[in-house]
Amino acid sequence: MGEFDLIARYFKRPPPLAAAAQVTLGVGDDCALLQPRPGQQWAVSTDLLIEGRHFLSTVAPDRLGHKALAVNLSDLAACGAQPVAYTLALSLPSVDEAWLAAFAQGLHALADAHGIALVGGDTTRGPLAIGITVMGEVPPGQALLRSGAKAGDELWVSGHLGDARLALEVFRGSLSVPLPVWELARQRMEQPTPRVALGLALRGVASAAADVSDGLCGDLGHILAASGVGAVIDAADAIETIASRGVWMGASGRLDSNLSANPPLPAEWQWLDWVLNGGDDYELVFTAPSALTEAVRLAAAAAGTPVRRIGRIQAESGLWLRERDGVLTRLPTRGFDHFA
Amino acid sequence: MGEFDLIARYFKRPPPLAAAAQVTLGVGDDCALLQPRPGQQWAVSTDLLIEGRHFLSTVAPDRLGHKALAVNLSDLAACGAQPVAYTLALSLPSVDEAWLAAFAQGLHALADAHGIALVGGDTTRGPLAIGITVMGEVPPGQALLRSGAKAGDELWVSGHLGDARLALEVFRGSLSVPLPVWELARQRMEQPTPRVALGLALRGVASAAADVSDGLCGDLGHILAASGVGAVIDAADAIETIASRGVWMGASGRLDSNLSANPPLPAEWQWLDWVLNGGDDYELVFTAPSALTEAVRLAAAAAGTPVRRIGRIQAESGLWLRERDGVLTRLPTRGFDHFA
Known part of the structure; x- marks a missing residue:
C-alpha cells in the first residue's frame, strides 16, 4: 500500500457535522480550505509526539x-476555544495496516466526539512521530489566556493530577499497585480526557488558564510569569489521589510483579510530588476571582468535569506550598523540559 | 539551555508587518489567536521533514x-493563497546553539520575505524532524484546485524541473558535473523558491494547479485524476535543463571526484527522466484555457517567475509523452511515494 492509498483508506473522510460548514475543502488537495465564521478568532496550537519520549512503544495504537x-x-481547551479542524503529520517506520486501522479508529473517535475535522496531512517513512495542529474558534476577547491572573483570585484545577505519573512509575517498576489502580492510572496516561467542555464553560469566568502537560508547578508557573503574580497552593486541598478515590484496595484478576492485592500506600509527600510535578495530566489549571466561586462550580457542573480549588493567587511573586502544619515552602516552577 | 529559553531566544519574535493585523496573539500561550479578515477563506497545509528522508544530514542549517x-x-502557492501564519514543531537530538541560530535565521529570512508570522510551536528531544503547518488567505471561490482542468486547456510549469534531482545524483556519486552546474543545482535542491507570487497572479487565470514535490508526472497525475482528464506532454517543450541554460561548460575553482571541468553531457532521455520524475522541485504545474495564454504570460511576468507551456489537457485519460519523432508513450503517474 502506497502513501496515497494509505491516506485515502485511513484518513480521508467527511467532516463531522459540527465542522462541516467551516470545511470548504478537506483532505486531498495541496491545501485544505476553511471558512471561518464571521467575527470569530482562530485559536491554533501544534504538538509533536515522538516514540519513546511522549509515549511508550507498548501503547495500543487506538490509545x-x-x-x-x-x-x-x-x-484548545485551555484557551476556551471550540475545536473545528486539525492536520496530521505522521512519520511511520513501515506500513502496518492493523496498526494504522487502530490508530485511525482512536483518532477519529475522539475527533467525532469533539466535532473536529481532519482537513490535511502528510505521511512519510521515518521514526514513529505524530505531529498535529489544531484550529478552533473563539469570540474575540473571550479566549482564556495565561496572562489574566490577579492577586486574590482563587486557584483551581480540573480532574485529578498525578494519575499519569503513577502509571509511569508502575511501568518503570518503581511502584507496586493494586490492579484496579493500575487500570485506572494506565487509562488516564494513555487516554487523557481533554477538558474542552470545561474550557468553553469557563469563558467569562476564569481570569487565566493553562493546560497541565509538563506538571502543575511548571504550567502554573507560566500563568504566574505571564500575569506577574505569585500563588500559594494548599497541600491539603491539592492532594486528591487515586488512593483517596477509594480504589487502592480490592485488587483482583491477574497480578504481576508490579501489581499486588494490597501493596503499601505511598507516603503523602510522594503523592504530593506526583500531583505537583507529575506531568502528562492534560487537566486545566485556572484562576478566577473569588466572587465567582459559584460561577466556577456551575461551569464545572455544566461541563460535567470535577474541579478543585487548591489555593490562591497573590501579588508577591513565587509559587509556595502551604503544608498541613501551616509551613510555607517555595516550589520550583520549572516543569518537565525536554532539553533541561 | 532549556526548552522555553530555546523558544524565547530563537523563535519568539513580533509578526512581520504584513501579518500583524491578523495575529492577535503569537508564540507563548497554549494557543495562538488569529483574526481572519472578513470574508476570506483560510488555506491550510502541513508537511513533516525527516532527516535522511527529506534532507541530507550534511545540509547547512540555514538552508x-x-x-x-x-x-x-x-x-499555499499551489492554491493561490497569501501566506499569513505558520506553526513549527521541532524535534532535535540535542541543543546546538550554533545550529539553532542558523536554522532560525534561514527560517525567519524566508518568513519575512513572505510576510508570514511564526505563531506557535513545540520543541522536543528526538530524531531531527521538522513539522510545519502553514495558513494563508484566499477569497472564496478563488483558490486554485487540482480539480479544475478541462480538455483543451494548456499545460504549464514554472521555473526549471529536474535541478534538485541532478544535485541528488551528484551527491550519490552517480554523475559528474562542472562546478557552476553543481552550485546552481545544489542551491535549487537546498533552497527552493516557493512560487507564491505566481500562485497569487494565477488566481482567475489557471483552471487547476498543484506543486511539484514528488515529480512532475506524479503531481500532474493528481490534477488529471481530480479533474477526470488526461494530458499530453511535448518532450521538446518539457526539457529545459541546466545544460540548456548555458552553465554546463566553464567549471572553475575546486573540483572533486564528482566535479570536473568538462564532463560528458547526460543523454537527453536522462534529462527528460529528471524533468518528469525528479522530485523536490517545488515548482507549480498548472493548466489554463488556451484563450488565456497571454494572461498566463502576463501573470508570470508580474510575478517575475518564468513559465513554460509543455503540453495540453485532453478528454482521453492517461498521461502521454509526445517524443520529438511524434511517437506517443504512456507515462506512469505515480510520483515519489514514501511507502511504495
Whole structure:
C-alpha cells in the first residue's frame, strides 16, 4: 500500500457535522480550505509526539491515536476555544495496516466526539512521530489566556493530577499497585480526557488558564510569569489521589510483579510530588476571582468535569506550598523540559 | 539551555508587518489567536521533514530552515493563497546553539520575505524532524484546485524541473558535473523558491494547479485524476535543463571526484527522466484555457517567475509523452511515494 492509498483508506473522510460548514475543502488537495465564521478568532496550537519520549512503544495504537489528538485538544481547551479542524503529520517506520486501522479508529473517535475535522496531512517513512495542529474558534476577547491572573483570585484545577505519573512509575517498576489502580492510572496516561467542555464553560469566568502537560508547578508557573503574580497552593486541598478515590484496595484478576492485592500506600509527600510535578495530566489549571466561586462550580457542573480549588493567587511573586502544619515552602516552577 | 529559553531566544519574535493585523496573539500561550479578515477563506497545509528522508544530514542549517518553510509555502502557492501564519514543531537530538541560530535565521529570512508570522510551536528531544503547518488567505471561490482542468486547456510549469534531482545524483556519486552546474543545482535542491507570487497572479487565470514535490508526472497525475482528464506532454517543450541554460561548460575553482571541468553531457532521455520524475522541485504545474495564454504570460511576468507551456489537457485519460519523432508513450503517474 502506497502513501496515497494509505491516506485515502485511513484518513480521508467527511467532516463531522459540527465542522462541516467551516470545511470548504478537506483532505486531498495541496491545501485544505476553511471558512471561518464571521467575527470569530482562530485559536491554533501544534504538538509533536515522538516514540519513546511522549509515549511508550507498548501503547495500543487506538490509545495513541486518541492521545495524539487529546493533547492538542487540551491546548484548545485551555484557551476556551471550540475545536473545528486539525492536520496530521505522521512519520511511520513501515506500513502496518492493523496498526494504522487502530490508530485511525482512536483518532477519529475522539475527533467525532469533539466535532473536529481532519482537513490535511502528510505521511512519510521515518521514526514513529505524530505531529498535529489544531484550529478552533473563539469570540474575540473571550479566549482564556495565561496572562489574566490577579492577586486574590482563587486557584483551581480540573480532574485529578498525578494519575499519569503513577502509571509511569508502575511501568518503570518503581511502584507496586493494586490492579484496579493500575487500570485506572494506565487509562488516564494513555487516554487523557481533554477538558474542552470545561474550557468553553469557563469563558467569562476564569481570569487565566493553562493546560497541565509538563506538571502543575511548571504550567502554573507560566500563568504566574505571564500575569506577574505569585500563588500559594494548599497541600491539603491539592492532594486528591487515586488512593483517596477509594480504589487502592480490592485488587483482583491477574497480578504481576508490579501489581499486588494490597501493596503499601505511598507516603503523602510522594503523592504530593506526583500531583505537583507529575506531568502528562492534560487537566486545566485556572484562576478566577473569588466572587465567582459559584460561577466556577456551575461551569464545572455544566461541563460535567470535577474541579478543585487548591489555593490562591497573590501579588508577591513565587509559587509556595502551604503544608498541613501551616509551613510555607517555595516550589520550583520549572516543569518537565525536554532539553533541561 | 532549556526548552522555553530555546523558544524565547530563537523563535519568539513580533509578526512581520504584513501579518500583524491578523495575529492577535503569537508564540507563548497554549494557543495562538488569529483574526481572519472578513470574508476570506483560510488555506491550510502541513508537511513533516525527516532527516535522511527529506534532507541530507550534511545540509547547512540555514538552508534547512529555508527549505522546511519553503516546501510548505509551495503548497499555499499551489492554491493561490497569501501566506499569513505558520506553526513549527521541532524535534532535535540535542541543543546546538550554533545550529539553532542558523536554522532560525534561514527560517525567519524566508518568513519575512513572505510576510508570514511564526505563531506557535513545540520543541522536543528526538530524531531531527521538522513539522510545519502553514495558513494563508484566499477569497472564496478563488483558490486554485487540482480539480479544475478541462480538455483543451494548456499545460504549464514554472521555473526549471529536474535541478534538485541532478544535485541528488551528484551527491550519490552517480554523475559528474562542472562546478557552476553543481552550485546552481545544489542551491535549487537546498533552497527552493516557493512560487507564491505566481500562485497569487494565477488566481482567475489557471483552471487547476498543484506543486511539484514528488515529480512532475506524479503531481500532474493528481490534477488529471481530480479533474477526470488526461494530458499530453511535448518532450521538446518539457526539457529545459541546466545544460540548456548555458552553465554546463566553464567549471572553475575546486573540483572533486564528482566535479570536473568538462564532463560528458547526460543523454537527453536522462534529462527528460529528471524533468518528469525528479522530485523536490517545488515548482507549480498548472493548466489554463488556451484563450488565456497571454494572461498566463502576463501573470508570470508580474510575478517575475518564468513559465513554460509543455503540453495540453485532453478528454482521453492517461498521461502521454509526445517524443520529438511524434511517437506517443504512456507515462506512469505515480510520483515519489514514501511507502511504495
